[in-house]
Amino acid sequence: MSTVALITVVRNGGCQVRRVLLMPRLLQDSKYVTAVRHSSTTQRRTSCFDPDGSGRPTTWDSFGIWDNRIDEPILLPPSIKYGKPIPKVSLANVGCATQIGKRKVNEDRFNYAELTDSVLYFAVYDGHGGAAAADFCDKYMKKYIEEFLPQEENLEIVLTKAFLEIDKAFARHAHLSVDATLLNAGTTATVALLRDGIELVVASVGDSRALLCRKGKAVKLTIDHTPERKDEKERIKKCGGFIAWNSLGQPHVNGRLAMTRSIGDLDMKSSGVIAQPETKRIQLHHAGDSFLVLTTDGINFTVNSQEICDLINHAEAALVVTEQAIQYGTEDNSTSVIVPFGAWGKYKNAEVNFSFSRSFASSGRWA
Template structure:
């Protein structure tokens, strides 16, 4: 009996709630006949287990209340009358990536479309480049060959790694080689210090050309100048040059300019900047730039970042000098100097032509870096040094 009383009370409360929901300010009160129809249509389903004596100690399952279908239809109409916000339609993003070859956002949209993959077999050199996961390809390269003073041969090669957009790397790739070659052509034969000063001047001229245009971003570089049988290398930033010998040894010719270097950190701090190490273990200037030297980066000059390169003394090209590897940080962050030389030698051995400046050598370096998880832009260049070996 007690259960029946509780059940009837529940039905009464339910009917009261229904009446209140139907009698909203925007909906006229339901007629008495409509309420009575709803009550009559309400059915109570009692399971067979409920047909037991009141004194039975077994728990009784609650009754099931079934409302008429008409009530649900009226509720749906009421919901539509009150209004429901329409679904948001989000258009799909534009296609970008390997198939598109460029990203439609940022500075790359206004500039010419830059290929995501580049392979070139040049005169005495080869290069391969692959875009990483960033919004635009910011690596580039350059090669300038010039015949001067009769039998003397001069050539320039460079690999460039931009940041903050393509403006800096585009200008450096276009102007640096020409500026260095023009300055070095005025140096006297055998004047090692004069050639080194000319290389430095070529870097500074290019840097000033970029800064004078008020462009943003910066660019790291590693370059090689071959003149009168001598090899000169220079760098600004974390691009690197490594010599591969015929005996298979790897000889690093440059040192990366990063805030992790003690001498670079002291130079930055002496100029009024500061160096910090982030949670990822990367040293940065002003908590921002991971290199301490680069062409451009006008907003970082007050912190000690400079475009002045580190120019290394000449090295005579001998019979043991097989090739030179120039590559961006996308390679060196995952591949050591010796591993890079080993990869080139292994690819030369497997090629039927046995030529040093084969694009397959560069592709092997790119593939090795990518297989180890390099997500950066990757550019690798191999120069055949035997072409510049002077006869005795």
């Protein structure tokens, strides 16, 4: 839909957009939906979804709202700005779940919130060496992001500054604390900001992940920070650190840490472990984008990205993903946060089957 057409929608009754998208479920099997406005006379007026008078009906694909499963109004200002209808992403539709697995405590944390009228926040944190660093990020990350938002238009810069500042703040907190274990505490951090319902920016350190389901296929938005990456390994060595492999063949920084970037892990900073996140910006296409999902490694090392896409198709999806990880043999904490977009429920999901061999192989990952 062109910008001119969107302006026509606003002038001729933008409220009509919301009314059509909130139609009863009895319309969900209809192939086409049109809106007609009538004057006080019997004369028919042009549909606000057919501004050019061509007579061609509007399909659900035109709006990105598929099968009437997400009943949300259209955000008119950003729709006009970007020249396409953009549905409001509601926090009420966000799904989240966390499972302790076979650990004694759950060190995973997750959060989501509305920071401003136009910016939404979603995050997962996977703590190690205790939950102190994950708790600190869960409590204060929003504060630092909100501090930088008015100063900087670029959301990638906002997130980078927030990550670096919260790492410094945790260091101050740990050094002032009487609890010496805080010096060894750290956490992954995967944070997503969504502006105007269309601009998605993700920042990450560690091995928690973000992926987008686009036209039924998994699109990875993060890359794990592990010693297996050549660029990460080189930085560790340049800073005086070393890589050691455990009995399972897994590389660790200085024989202790399975990741090369994190928040906290103060005893590892001199060995090249940094809090500088890698960021990614993507523009959503609600006609084809089904959802964003953030996951911790209890899921990532047992359920692959495409399987996550295939599993997620209903309101209890976050719980299904964490339970599938447990079925596949994870012993770690498992957490997922799922944010549905316009094409939620549009693409058919493949069946995911239990694999005994994978369950057996993965069970040694956290031994």
